[in-house]
Amino acid sequence: MKDKELIQMRNKVVAMTNTMKQLIEDFIKLDQMARGTLTALQISLGEKEWEKVLEELKERELQAAKETTEKKLEL
Numbered sequence: 001m002k003d004k005e006l007i008q009m010r011n012k013v014v015a016m017t018n019t020m021k022q023l024i025e026d027f028i029k030l031d032q033m034a035r036g037t038l039t040a041l042q043i044s045l046g047e048k049e050w051e052k053v054l055e056e057l058k059e060r061e062l063q064a065a066k067e068t069t070e071k072k073l074e075l
Contacts, residue, residue: 042050
């Protein structure tokens with residue numbers, strides 16, 4: 001390969017590496033923000049109310065999974 005092509009390929013790899021690093025940093029920030037938001041919500045609701053909310057969410061997830069399974073079986 002020519003030197004020019006190798007330099008272009010190297011530049012593309014460097015650009016993609018920088019993009020991936022930025023994406024990873026953004027995911028870390030998003031994770032921290034989500035955890036902080038959930039903690040704040042948990043504190044504001046109190047332990048008993050928080051447990052109720054968690055149970056309701058679990059029930060909804062189970063129902064959604066059941067409906068998805070049923071739709072797959074219909075196909």
